[in-house]
Amino acid sequence: MGVAMPKLTKYAEKSAGLQKHNLRICDNLKPQIADRFPLRFLTFAARKQRKYMISARNITLAYGKRVLFDEVNINFTKGNCYGVIGANGAGKSTFLKILSGDIEPNKGNIEISPGERMAVLKQNQFEFDDCSVLNTVLMGHKRLWEVMHERDKIYAKADFTEEDGMKAGELEAEFGEMGGYEAESNAGSLLSSLGVKEELHQSLMRDIPSNFKVRVLLAQALFGNPDILLLDEPTNGLDIETIGWLENFLADYENIVLVVSHDRHFLDTICTHVADVDRSKIKVFTGNYTFWYESSQLMSRQINDKNKKTEEKRQALLDFIARFSANASKSKQATSRKKALEKLTIEEIEPSNRKYPGIIFQPLREVGNQILNVEKLSKSVDGRKLFDKVSFSINKGEKIAFLSRDPLAVTSFFEIINDKQKADTGKFEWGTTITKAYLPLENEEFFTSGMTLMEWLRQYVPAHVTDADEPFLRGFLGKMLFSGDDIQKKTNVLSGGEKVRCMVSRMMLQNPNLVILDQPTNHLDLESIQSFNEGCQVFPGIVLITSHDHTFMQTVANRIIELTPKGIIDRLMTFDEYMEDSRVKELREEMYS
Ligand SMILES: Nc1ncnc2c1ncn2[C@@H]1O[C@H](COP(=O)(O)OP(=O)(O)OP(=O)(O)O)[C@@H](O)[C@H]1O
Ligand SMILES: [Mg+2]
Numbered sequence: 001m002g003v004a005m006p007k008l009t010k011y012a013e014k015s016a017g018l019q020k021h022n023l024r025i026c027d028n029l030k031p032q033i034a035d036r037f038p039l040r041f042l043t044f045a046a047r048k049q050r051k052y053m054i055s056a057r058n059i060t061l062a063y064g065k066r067v068l069f070d071e072v073n074i075n076f077t078k079g080n081c082y083g084v085i086g087a088n089g090a091g092k093s094t095f096l097k098i099l100s101g102d103i104e105p106n107k108g109n110i111e112i113s114p115g116e117r118m119a120v121l122k123q124n125q126f127e128f129d130d131c132s133v134l135n136t137v138l139m140g141h142k143r144l145w146e147v148m149h150e151r152d153k154i155y156a157k158a159d160f161t162e163e164d165g166m167k168a169g170e171l172e173a174e175f176g177e178m179g180g181y182e183a184e185s186n187a188g189s190l191l192s193s194l195g196v197k198e199e200l201h202q203s204l205m206r207d208i209p210s211n212f213k214v215r216v217l218l219a220q221a222l223f224g225n226p227d228i229l230l231l232d233e234p235t236n237g238l239d240i241e242t243i244g245w246l247e248n249f250l251a252d253y254e255n256i257v258l259v260v261s262h263d264r265h266f267l268d269t270i271c272t273h274v275a276d277v278d279r280s281k282i283k284v285f286t287g288n289y290t291f292w293y294e295s296s297q298l299m300s301r302q303i304n305d306k307n308k309k310t311e312e313k314r315q316a317l318l319d320f321i322a323r324f325s326a327n328a329s330k331s332k333q334a335t336s337r338k339k340a341l342e343k344l345t346i347e348e349i350e351p352s353n354r355k356y357p358g359i360i361f362q363p364l365r366e367v368g369n370q371i372l373n374v375e376k377l378s379k380s381v382d383g384r385k386l387f388d389k390v391s392f393s394i395n396k397g398e399k400i401a402f403l404s405r406d407p408l409a410v411t412s413f414f415e416i417i418n419d420k421q422k423a424d425t426g427k428f429e430w431g432t433t434i435t436k437a438y439l440p441l442e443n444e445e446f447f448t449s450g451m452t453l454m455e456w457l458r459q460y461v462p463a464h465v466t467d468a469d470e471p472f473l474r475g476f477l478g479k480m481l482f483s484g485d486d487i488q489k490k491t492n493v494l495s496g497g498e499k500v501r502c503m504v505s506r507m508m509l510q511n512p513n514l515v516i517l518d519q520p521t522n523h524l525d526l527e528s529i530q531s532f533n534e535g536c537q538v539f540p541g542i543v544l545i546t547s548h549d550h551t552f553m554q555t556v557a558n559r560i561i562e563l564t565p566k567g568i569i570d571r572l573m574t575f576d577e578y579m580e581d582s583r584v585k586e587l588r589e590e591m592y593s
Contacts, residue, residue, distance in 0.1 A: 053077055054116070054228050054256060056282075058108035059098060061091075063493075065485065068094055069105065070280040078227075081250060081257040083267040083289055086277030087354050088497025088525045092260045095277060096120070096230050099258070112228070117143075119226035121234055125213045129206035133196065133216050136205055137187040140220035144178045147171050179224065190219045195242055209381065210442075211237055211407040222249065231259040233496065235266050236522045239407050240548060262497075262525050264289055265550075283350075291324055296350060356527045358479040359504055359535035361437070363513035364464060367396060367542060370431030371514070372417070377426035379412050385565035386412050390426065392561060392570055399536070399543035401557035401575055405592055409563045410546040411441050414518050437512035441519055443503050447491045453482055453502065456491045460506045476505045496523035504532070513541035521549040550575070564591040 059072040068091040076082055084092050097103040099110055100120045112118065119140055122128075128136040139145050151171040154164050179186070188201060194215040200208055205216065214237040221229060235243050243266060250257055250270040258275070261267050267274075267289035274285045274292040285292050298320055302313050371394040378388040386409040394400065402410045415421045417428055418438045430436070449456075454473055461468040477487055480501040491502065500523045507515065515536070521529045529549065536543055536556045547553050553575040560578040562569040569587050571578055578584055 053111075053113050054099065054118075055111045056095075056099065056108065057111060059095075059105045059110075060107035061094065061098070061103075061105045067280045069098075069282070072108070072280075072282050074275070074282055074284055076228075076256050076258060078256055079254060080272045081253065081259065081270050082273045082275045082284065083271035084258055084260040084275045084277060085262075085267070085289065085292070086525070088501065088523070088528060089495045090277040092277050093232050093495060095282065096232050096258065096260060100230055116227040117141075117224075118228040118230065119221045119223075120230045121221040121232060122217050123232065125210055125217070126206075128216075129204065131205055132202050133191065133205060133208065134184065134187055134201045136216050137191060137219045137223050138183060140223035140226075141178070141183070144175070144180055144183060144224065147175050147178070148180065151175060183224070187219065187223055190223060191216065193245060194219050195239075209408055214238065215242065218246070225253075225255065228256045229253070229258070231257070233260055233262070233523065235261060235263050235548070236519075237407075238548075243548070262521070262523070262529065263549075264526060278350075287324075294324070295320065299350065354525070354527045355481055356531045357481045357501060357504075359508070359528075359531045360479075361508055361515055361535065361539050361541065362511055363541045364435060364511040365433060365513060366540075367513045368431055368433035369396070370429075371395070371398075371434060371542060372428065372430055374417070374428045375426055377413070377416065377423045377428060379409075379416065379424050381408065381412070387563035387568070388565055389567040390563060392568065394542060396542075398559050399557050400545070400559045400561055401553045402544065402546045402561050402563065403553075404563040406563075406565075411518055413563055414438070414440070414516055414544070414546070418516065434514050435510060435512045436514045436516060437507035437510045438516040439500075439503055439507060439518060439520055441522075443499055446503065447494065447499055450490050450492055452488050453477060453491060454487045456502065457505055457509065460509055462510055464511070465509070476509055479508070480505045497525055497528065500524055501528065515539065515541065515543055517543065517545040517547070519547055520545065521547055521552060562588070562591075564588075566591040 053075055055075045056072055059069050061067075061069045072095075084095070086092050094103060098105050100118060101110070128139070131139070138148070151168060154160070154168045154171070157164060175181070188198065191201060192198060196212055196215050196219070200212065205213060208216070218234060218238075221231065234246060238246065243263075247266060247269040250259070257270070259267075259270065271288045272286070274287065274289060276283050276285065276292065287295075295317075298317070302308070302316065305313070308316075373393045375391050377390040379386045384406075386406055387404065390413070402413065404410050412421065416423045417430075418436075418440075420440070447456075451459075454470065454477070457473050457477060458468065461473075465472075474487065477483070482489075482498075482501070491499075494502065500520075517536070520532055520536075524532065529552070533549075533552050533555060536545070536552070543556055545552070545556060557575055558572065560569075560571050560573060560575060569584060569591065571581070571584065573581070
């Protein structure tokens with residue numbers, strides 16, 4: 001299958017320990033040169049490779065019988081942005097933690113070129129509660145932070161010796177070299193471009209809303225241009241504008257970026273390479289997500305097509321690459337990054353064998369005429385009005401998309417109608433025929449106990465189900481792709497996406513006729529997102545949803561409600577129609593001003 005490799009390059013690849021795909025790129029472009037001048041070619045490539053690099057060598061890790069990584073070997077090179085993809089639970093977060101040294105593999109090691117600085121996007125939102133916002137960002141550059149403190153300690157001394165003076169001088173020099181004198185203002189502007197306004201920069205982390213914490217932690221990771229940047233699902237919790245900002249930032253970034261994401265648009269905008277975590281291995285391919293996806297689909301069709309001769313297949317693949325490269329170079333990727341897309345090769349892309357979970361909500365009964373009445377609800381936090389004068393009622397057949405410029409507004413509204421918090425004024429009333437199932441934005445509180453998956457789900461069996469035996473529960477978990485030994489797994493070790501799948505199993509178990517979804521695509525892999533999206537489209541009940549996923553909003557909703565500090569905008573139309581409507585545009589400007 002695929003294009004045959006010249007023998008010599010295969011040998012060269014082994015002896016130089018180079019990344020496979022890089023040699024292939026050259027094979028494709030100029031195989032004759034590689035053949036004729038193997039040594040010169042090799043030294044050049046090898047030299048280039050040695051510059052700024054992080055490598056994984058023979059990484060092996062297993063949890064019980066489950067082998068997450070089996071002898072994984074890869075190099076990551078300066079200038080490239082690697083999109084780390086794979087199904088929920090494949091091991092993406094674990095791999096990033098191995099790279100950063102937070103998890104020790106059973107075997108193997110990580111090599112980093114000396115002097116390289118690595119920065120990681122922290123997941124724990126509470127870690128910096130006692131620090132100011134600005135200091136949290138500065139701490140992202142560990143050495144800079146240390147030098148600042150050592151220096152200040154010396155200056156604070158009452159008996160300042162000559163030796164102290166020398167030391168202080170050295171520290172000042174190092175501080176200056178690291179850009180220390182501009183550090184605060186750089187950190188400040190980074191925060192501001194991420195939408196964290198200046199008046200918050202001196203606040204303590206514990207006092208700012210959680211959606212801002214995410215941005216501060218992002219600023220911390222990006223601060224001071226680290227040589228290696230590790231980001232695990234950075235777009236979760238960001239609004240569309242900030243995601244756009246991050247896309248531009250990363251597309252121009254000249255160092256190594258490894259980013260785990262399930263957001264197809266985000267991956268396509270930033271990635272030069274795809275690192276696919278599957279079947280205990282990690283394979284790196286040149287190209288963005290769409291290239292990887294389309295070529296793996298094409299590959300599986302080619303494999304099944306037994307009638308076609310090898311030569312014909314090869315030609316079809318080459319045509320595909322040519323077409324894709326031409327389109328890719330028109331994309332909005334930064335020029336330096338675009339170059340990678342001119343060197344695409346399809347070799348060794350394997351057909352995708354990802355599985356789709358079954359997300360189907362089956363209502364026990366139809367909704368009656370009374371569904372939900374909301375009257376004059378309002379809510380403020382810290383003196384900021386999230387929404388006001390929210391009044392509406394829901395009719396049969398409605399699937400409503402909620403939005404707001406304030407990222408807290410819809411989440412608060414959903415929490416209020418689910419009795420998780422109280423409104424400042426107003427009231428709401430549910431119809432008696434309604435059985436609702438709610439997917440909250442955060443789910444950590446559900447997974448603190450060390451229960452097994454089976455025990456966990458059993459807690460949520462509703463009263464109307466009288467025969468919830470093990471096979472019944474297994475059925476629900478199986479639909480969400482938990483099978484065999486998975487069921488005995490403890491819920492506190494689950495991956496982000498696995499937790500969401502548990503929450504969805506819990507919802508399906510309720511047989512709801514109304515579902516409330518706060519960012520349903522967060523953490524889910526692309527296959528799950530697609531199933532979830534289809535499940536909501538065919539669901540005969542009522543849907544209340546808010547999502548950063550454009551497709552989800554557009555394909556599910558037939559009514560749009562926008563929550564603003566001056567009341568609501570309420571339209572019976574699709575999401576795209578709403579966004580393009582000129583009257584709505586005017587209204588939006590008025591109501592947020
Ligand atoms: N201590 C542990 N014991 C047993 N299994 C574990 C442990 N820690 C993690 N796992 C399992 O390892 C697998 C990989 O987890 P990881 O968080 O790396 O997945 P992921 O690829 O990041 O998934 P997601 O896309 O959902 O974030 C999961 O199935 C998880 O349940
Ligand atoms: Mg993960």
